[in-house]
Amino acid sequence: MSHPNRAPIGLAVSALLALIALCGACDRAEPEPPRPNQPAEATPDALPPGQRIVSFVPALTEIAFDMGLGPRIVGVSDFATWPPEPIKALPRVGGLVNPNLERTLALTPDLLLASPTLEAVRELGEAQKIPVVAPRTESIEDIYAAYAALGEATGERARAKEAAEALRRELEALKGATKATGDARPRVLLVVGRDPGSLKGLYAAGPGSFLDELLVLAGGRNALPKTESLWPAISKEYVLAHPPEWILEFNASPTADPEVKTREAREAWAAMPSLKAVKAGRVRGLTGAHLLLPGPRVAQTVRAIQVILGEGR
Structure with missing residues (x-):
């Protein structure tokens, strides 16, 4: 009898599993498209990070949109697909295996969303003094924690909590x-x-x-x-x-x-x-x-x- 092969996986499957790692009401088919944020009253210098977000992780991109942060996103992964209409208009910055750092810098971001294993983006953030949020996304609890991490980084804790709790209620209802x-x-x-x-x-x-x-x-x-x-x-x-x-x-x-x-x-x-x-x-x-x-x-x-x-x- 054979056992699971635990050797390092090939590039194609690595890309698939990386997408996995990057990868409400009970009756909703999917989260409602976000509404534009209200204009900030503070001066630009007083604004928290997260006014110009570049995301290399499709799952984090979707979480950001679910929190209503869509108008702040200026660049996304090649694999991002939701919400369909806003995503179509956004510049692409590569993915886990091919992040385009030059294009990223051209977008003048003040917050980068990445995975814990995306070293190139972490190093870019350190070199350019751009905050990087890179939460784990390996479990349902990790998803809730990712909402909290984005809320903390963008000064939108209330939005993050509301969106995460809506998802939690939805999953609890399905479990029931x-x-x-x-x-x-x-x-x-x-x-x-x-x-x-x-x-x-x-x-x-x-x-x-x-x-x-x-x-x-x-x-x-x-x-x-x-x-x-x-x-x-x-x-x-x-x-x-x-x-x-x-x-x-x-x-x-x-x-x-x-x-x-x-x-x-x-x-x-x-x-x-x-x-x-x-x-x-x-x-x-x-x-x-x-x-x-x-x-x-x-x-x-x-x-x-x-x-x-x-x-x-």
Whole structure:
């Protein structure tokens, strides 16, 4: 039996998992687009940092917009997609693997949003004396903490608290709607990476990852045991040793067709016909840029999983 591969992952999957790390009312489909801020009465010299924000992390960009800081954002990551209309008009500054520091400086930012591992941006901030906010985004609690960090850095603590509490209430309501408990919860394999047309290059969301937390809120349980990595590389043999009742494949492309991705997933997993999930036709493809982002739209991911798992009950 094979075990999860804990060796350093390839560049493509590194970019995907980096996006993951960068990556309300109960009935809202997604956070409302922000309203423009009121003009500040203080002089420019008296304003706190965060009047010209450049964000290298899509999840933090979405959190900032959810707090109503959209008018202050002057540059975003190549992978930022929400809110659609404001994002289209903003300059792009690269991403985790290719931050464009020259373009960033040209935007004259007074606050940089980054990930804890983005050393180039941290060093830029130190050299240019620009504050850098780089919170962890590996769990639901980390998301709430990211709101607080942005609120502290921008002088918008009240807005941050209000937005975070709205998200907390939304997730609590979804949790309350889940009736399955214990062994009654289906075992689900959360696939976040796979080579096209095959079962090679498999990566999954393991126990303790934010996607695993969303699965639990949706009424499922992770088919995999806890490993050293939150996003382990796995083999077909390892899947056989921990057989899932559902296989959910996540695709972060904002334009991917879920029906097409479901068909492709089923064709690939047909190579393992003995799996209960394959026998029962319980293989699904989920698409959307928000699915792998630990930000304000995580409730949409919970709802999407709830709908799918409800088909088997």
